[in-house]
Amino acid sequence: MPVSKKEKIHKVKTFTKKTSCLNCRKRGIKCEKEDSEENCSLCTRQGKKCIIFKPQYMEKHIVELTEEVRRNKEEIQDLKIRVTNLEKSHNKLLLNLKQRSILDEELKLEFNF
Numbered sequence: 001m002p003v004s005k006k007e008k009i010h011k012v013k014t015f016t017k018k019t020s021c022l023n024c025r026k027r028g029i030k031c032e033k034e035d036s037e038e039n040c041s042l043c044t045r046q047g048k049k050c051i052i053f054k055p056q057y058m059e060k061h062i063v064e065l066t067e068e069v070r071r072n073k074e075e076i077q078d079l080k081i082r083v084t085n086l087e088k089s090h091n092k093l094l095l096n097l098k099q100r101s102i103l104d105e106e107l108k109l110e111f112n113f
Helices: 005-009 022-027 041-046 055-111
Strands: 012-015 031-034
Touching (some): 031 041
C-alpha cells in the first residue's frame, strides 16, 4: 500500500543503538524522534537536551557549549563587580557606625548622660 507524502512527513524515526541519544543509550531503549523536533520523546518528557554523538551534531554541541562558557564568564565578571561594590558599601557603613559610636560617647561625656 503506497504511503502519502503527509504520512512520510510525520513519520517517527527510530535510531539504532549507535545513533541513539545519550539518555536512550543509558536506559537501553529505542530513541524515537520526529523530523520536526530537536529532542527525542524521552528527552522531551524529562526536559533534557538530546545529545547525539555524530560529527555534525558534535560541532553544533561544541558551539553551544562555547557560547554557554562565554555567558558564564560574563556573568562571573558581573558578579565580581557587584561583590566589590557591596564590599565598598559595607566598609563605608562600618566606618559610619564607628564614627557614630564615637560621637555618641563624646556627647555622653560632654552632657553627662
